[in-house]
Amino acid sequence: MRSHFTLLQPVRSSLFRMAAAPPSETETVVLPREEVDESLDVPWSVIVQNDPVNLMGYVTMIIKRVFGYPEETARRMMLDVHHKGKCVVWTGARERAEYYVQQLQSAQLLATLKKAS
């Protein structure tokens, strides 16, 4: 099983092509503007949604196991899921958030991602 999930990003820079044909000393080189996926910069939240099947103790155990939270924190989050329908369990960089969602889904929790407001 892969330990980390990284979405494939297209190669956007053409610097490698420029290196193959070096400019003369007087030529002005305009570097291409790199396209940046801004969604990689904003924080993303990992959300666990309530479901009527997973046992409460199991949800607590998985939150604790995936994030390394203390028992009390994991239990409080589980109760938020149970009573409020969902709970933000982590917020941060998108790649890390995707990794956590994969781990939670691997344990069959109903986990999703959302841009943090």
Place this chain on the structure above:
Amino acid sequence: MHCQRQSDGSVLLRHINAFEYNTFWELQSLADPADHLDAKNRLYPPPYLKSEASEETRNDWDEFVRTELELQLGASMTNVLADLDKAIHETTGETTEDEDGEDDDEAEEESKAPPTRWTFTIPAEHVEDWFRTMNAARLVMSQRYESHRTDFNYVVAAVNSGSTSRLVQYELLTSLCDWWLQALMR
């Protein structure tokens, strides 16, 4: 059925009755969402809102993560079936492979005998495979049959429609998952 954790982390299952034994063998179909879209989406939920991720990103997730989750469940199922295949009759110590050849006399004789019980051991390294498989079956049953419902009207409707065995199977798997969690996974 009696479940007992062994000192090496394995689990000994004994006195398994026919209903429980058949439910175990049905796990593969119970946990299979097949063409049921809601069940598929529950086992492998799309993680993004459509407005928050490009189609390419969503496709990447399906290609890499969802595929991996499907393989993971498939591998767990393989281990579960391999363990089940080693189940033996408690009285005779035989597997069930020879049952097809029974003639009527033998069947009549068996009907007077005490009901068959099975036993087998789940190795420690398969404990989480069993939980994943039983829990997947519960998730799919919940989507297909609303088996998680406990309200009176639903139960009465299930009884009237002759689908009580699904209710009992769901309750059996829930009890086992609960025991697994308390006794084996903490």
